[in-house]
Amino acid sequence: xxxxxxxxxxxxLYRFSAWLVLAFVVxxxxxxxxxxxxxxxxxxxxxxxxTLGWFVRAWQSDAFREGFLLSLKVGIVASIASLLLGIxxxxxxxxxxxxxxEAISTILLAPIVxxxxxxxxALYIALLAFELATGIQxxxxxxxxxxxxxxxxxxxxxxxxxxxxLRVNRSIEEAAVNLGATPLVAxxxxxxxxxxxxxxxxxxxxFVVSFIDLEKSxxxxxxxxxxxxxxxxxxxxxxLDPTIAAVxxxxxxxxxxxxxxxxxxxxxxxxx
Amino acid sequence: xxxxxxxxxxxxxxxxxxxxxxxxxxxxGEFVALLGPSGCGKTTTLRMIAGFIEPTGGxxxxxxxxxxRVPPHQRNTGLVFQNYALFPHMNVAGNVGFGLEMRGVGKxxxxxxxxxxxxxxxxxxxxxxxxxxxxxxxxxxxALARALVIEPEVLLLDEPLSNLDTRLRADMRDEIRSxxxxxxxxxxxxxxxxxxxxxxxxxxxxxxxxRIAQIGTPAEVFEAPRTRFVADFIGVxxxxxxxxxxxxxxxxxxxxxxxxxxxxxxxxxxLALRPDRLQVMARPSGQHANExxxxxxxxTYLGSMLEYYIELPSGTTLHARHGNVQGHExxxxxxxxxxxxxxxxxxxxxxxxx
Numbered sequence: 024x025x026x027x028x029x030x031x032x033x034x035x036l037y038r039f040s041a042w043l044v045l046a047f048v049v050x051x052x053x054x055x056x057x058x059x060x061x062x063x064x065x066x067x068x069x070x071x072x073x074t075l076g077w078f079v080r081a082w083q084s085d086a087f088r089e090g091f092l093l094s095l096k097v098g099i100v101a102s103i104a105s106l107l108l109g110i111x112x113x114x115x116x117x118x119x120x121x122x123x124x125e126a127i128s129t130i131l132l133a134p135i136v137x138x139x140x141x142x143x144x145a146l147y148i149a150l151l152a153f154e155l156a157t158g159i160q161x162x163x164x165x166x167x168x169x170x171x172x173x174x175x176x177x178x179x180x181x182x183x184x185x186x187x188x189l190r191v192n193r194s195i196e197e198a199a200v201n202l203g204a205t206p207l208v209a210x211x212x213x214x215x216x217x218x219x220x221x222x223x224x225x226x227x228x229x230f231v232v233s234f235i236d237l238e239k240s241x242x243x244x245x246x247x248x249x250x251x252x253x254x255x256x257x258x259x260x261x262x263l264d265p266t267i268a269a270v271x272x273x274x275x276x277x278x279x280x281x282x283x284x285x286x287x288x289x290x291x292x293x294x295x
Numbered sequence: 296x297x298x299x300x301x302x303x304x305x306x307x308x309x310x311x312x313x314x315x316x317x318x319x320x321x322x323x324g325e326f327v328a329l330l331g332p333s334g335c336g337k338t339t340t341l342r343m344i345a346g347f348i349e350p351t352g353g354x355x356x357x358x359x360x361x362x363x364r365v366p367p368h369q370r371n372t373g374l375v376f377q378n379y380a381l382f383p384h385m386n387v388a389g390n391v392g393f394g395l396e397m398r399g400v401g402k403x404x405x406x407x408x409x410x411x412x413x414x415x416x417x418x419x420x421x422x423x424x425x426x427x428x429x430x431x432x433x434x435x436x437x438a439l440a441r442a443l444v445i446e447p448e449v450l451l452l453d454e455p456l457s458n459l460d461t462r463l464r465a466d467m468r469d470e471i472r473s474x475x476x477x478x479x480x481x482x483x484x485x486x487x488x489x490x491x492x493x494x495x496x497x498x499x500x501x502x503x504x505x506r507i508a509q510i511g512t513p514a515e516v517f518e519a520p521r522t523r524f525v526a527d528f529i530g531v532x533x534x535x536x537x538x539x540x541x542x543x544x545x546x547x548x549x550x551x552x553x554x555x556x557x558x559x560x561x562x563x564x565x566l567a568l569r570p571d572r573l574q575v576m577a578r579p580s581g582q583h584a585n586e587x588x589x590x591x592x593x594x595t596y597l598g599s600m601l602e603y604y605i606e607l608p609s610g611t612t613l614h615a616r617h618g619n620v621q622g623h624e625x626x627x628x629x630x631x632x633x634x635x636x637x638x639x640x641x642x643x644x645x646x647x648x649x
Contacts, residue, residue: 194380197347198438200367201374202394202445209368212393216384 052275059268066265077269087270089247090254094234097165097250101172102180102229106222108173109180114210116181117188131181139175139238146171147242163245171239176229183228187221188214220288227285231278296481297358297448298323299344305352305505306339313339315505316353321449321498324479326472328486328496332528336505338453341485345451346370357448368397373442377454379434381426387413387437388422394445412444413437415474432463439471443478450475452484456491468494489529493517501525522647526567532614533568539645549609554584556640564645572642573615575603575628576635583637587613591632603628605636 062072081087115121116128137145150162150170161167191214199209215222237252244253251274258267299321306314314336321327329337342348344355346367354363362370381390388409395405413419416436426434435455442450452471456464472495475482486492492499493513501508501516501524509516509525520526523534537547543558545566553566579586589607596602596619603615613636628634 192378192380194376194378195382197345197367198374198376198380198441199382199393200347201345201370201372202441203368203371203397204393205368208397213382216382 055268056272056275058265059272061265061268064264066263077265078273081266081269081273084266086249086254086258087251087266090249090251091270091273093165093168093248094251097168097172098230098233100169101176101233102226104169104173105176105180105229106184106226109177109184109225110222112177113181113184113188117185128185132178135178139236140241142174143171143239143242146174146239150243162243163248165248167243167245168240168248168250171243172233172236175232175236175239179228179232180225183221183225184218187218191217223288224285227281227288231281231285234278234281235274296323296479298356299449299481299483300356301340301344301353302356303353304340304343304350304355306336306343306348307351312505314343314350317502317505317507318353319500319507319510321481321483323481325498326475326480326482326484326496327498327500328484328492329500329502330486330489330492330528331502331508332487335502337485337487337502340502341451341453341483344449344483345372345374371445371448372451373445373447373449374451375435375438375442375453375455377457379426379431379438379458381434381437381441383426385426386422387418387424387426387429390426390437391441391444394441398445408444412440415443416440416470431459432467435459435467436470439474443474443480448481450480450482452482454486455484456486457488464491471495501528503528519644520567520646523565523567523649526565526644526646530569531567532570533566533573534646535566535568535611536648537564537566538562539564545643545645547609547611549607549611551587551607551609551611553643554640555643555645557645559645563648565648566643567646568613568638568643570602570614570616572638573613573617574637575605575615575617576637577628577632579635580637584640585643586635586637588633588635589613591628591630591634594628594630594632601627603634605634 058066059077060073060075061070062074062076063070112127112131116124116131147162150167154160154162161170195213195217196206196209199213200206204212235252236250237256240250240253244250249257251270255267255270299319301317301319304314304317305312317336317340319327329340331337339348343350344357346362346365350363354361356362357370357372382393385393388406391412392405392409395408400408409422410419413422416439418433418436418440421429421433421437426437429437435458438455455471456467459467468491474480475495484492484496496513498510499513499516500510503524509521511519516525517529520529520531527534535547535549535553537545537553538561539545539555539559540561541558543555545553545555545564547553547566555566574583579588587607589605592604592606592612594601594603597616599619600616601619605613605615607613615636
């Protein structure tokens with residue numbers, strides 16, 4: 024009887040701590056979304072009423088609208104660029120044994136490990152050195168942002184595409200080649216369709232990590248080139264009203280949809 | 296259809312010779328089985344013929360063409376994989392038509408030939424199914440149709456039946472054999488299953504450690520294995536080491552003198568004796584040239600078969616197996632029984648010790 028009680032108590036404890044963790048993670052998000060609809064300009068609980076006005080106001084703000092559009096643009100271009108660079112890298116890592124493969128695989132995943140602010144500073148210095156040597160300015164232009172965000176996205180792309188490639192049965196590629204397809208045609212006609220869910224997930228996830236990046240972008244934005252997270256940071260320096268909550272709510276919604284689609288495509292929990 | 300010629304074909308991986316100088320001539324329309332245990336080099340040989348593994352020595356000819364350095368997509372071989380390897384995102388017709396599409400055949404002609412190809416494997420109604428909707432046997436027939444529709448110069452079968460259950464395997468085996476005969480296909484089958492190889496092939500090539508151990512018709516290999524390895528592989532379970540004498544006898548290491556039909560120069564060899572050729576009796580008959588008495592060490596009832604291990608006084612153990620036919624009830628033995636075993640002179644063969 025004691026045994027039964029102990030087991031029940033234990034499982035209750037586990038359940039309780041699981042809910043506690045979830046509350047810690049989700050709680051602040053719920054509050055932000057709630058605040059976005061408050062009628063009063065000064066955040067106070069409980070609100071005197073509810074409105075959609077802050078969403079309109081956020082969109083009318085140049086900083087937020089331009090920031091949102093720039094983040095969207097950079098996110099889309101960077102995720103596609105990282106896919107185009109990531110696919111060949113993933114093929115090399117998953118299909119060919121070559122000296123230094125482990126090293127390259129580790130280096131490609133390094134940006135996940137290096138703190139964003141360090142990576143951002145490093146890239147900034149590198150771009151300045153490039154500018155001094157060639158006279159071509161990249162830092163402070165949209166190109167600098169695109170390079171940085173592609174770098175942010177590549178580890179995730181490589182990770183997802185490599186995992187997908189490793190699951191493809193090699194003999195279907197051999198079957199295609201045996202039937203007369205060149206290796207390239209076999210890859211396009213047989214391998215790519217087989218890993219399509221992985222590619223979709225890679226694009227979506229790359230988009231998300233680019234869309235939320237703050238640290239790397241901080242060094243690289245220039246006049247009129249402000250991404251949404253930086254616009255939020257700038258606004259928070261001087262203001263605290265539900266506009267910021269409305270912007271954050273849009274951001275949370277967009278990310279949630281992208282991650283949900285990515286998970287449906289490959290089942291992210293199987294890869295991470 | 297074409298002939299296939301392997302000349303001193305080798306493949307080395309680091310210090311390991313996976314295939315060590317295989318030479319083989321396969322005639323047009325001939326069905327050859329590469330037979331051997333895993334790691335004997337049979338699959339490596341097949342993959343070299345398909346072009347997926349580059350030989351480190353020797354040459355491969357298909358028809359009049361030397362294809363040793365020809366890339367796999369230009370070889371025109373039809374390969375059927377053990378795991379079927381159907382394209383999961385294409386339907387049956389798409390799979391079967393893929394090779395024709397790669398050859399630039401027109402749409403109408405592809406449709407016509409795909410239909411004929413599916414008819415041939417009795418899957419005409421399945422053209423629009425996806426591979427995952429088919430059973431294992433159906434998938435394998437699609438794979439076969441896909442390989443045949445391109446009219447390959449040689450059909451290559453890589454353990455095509457090993458993922459199927461026993462009954463389906465026999466059906467599929469007969470189907471492959473009759474298609475091969477009807478179309479006159481030059482065919483190379485890789486298998487580790489000697490029954491399968493004997494049932495379909497015109498010629499068996501038994502391989503061991505990267506080399507050909509014996510080539511012959513199924514009957515030749517079965518009746519007259521040349522080495523201890525081949526005899527063991529095809530199921531000869533009594534392999535007794537000893538020395539042959541010039542007087543038509545063979546002296547076992549354990550001392551027994553066995554009468555053998557063949558007279559050979561004196562040398563070390565192995566006596567190979569099939570378990571089904573041994574007669575087990577309750578007492579000596581005095582009628583056989585080779586007759587030895589001992590005790591049943593173990594007796595196993597296998598349903599249609601009875602199996603005995605008989606230990607002779609010298610310690611030598613013989614394995615006997617015979618059909619559980621009617622009338623044998625009285626002569627069923629148990630462990631510990633004193634029995635005698637006998638066999639005709641011609642039943643035993645002397646083979647090389649490898």
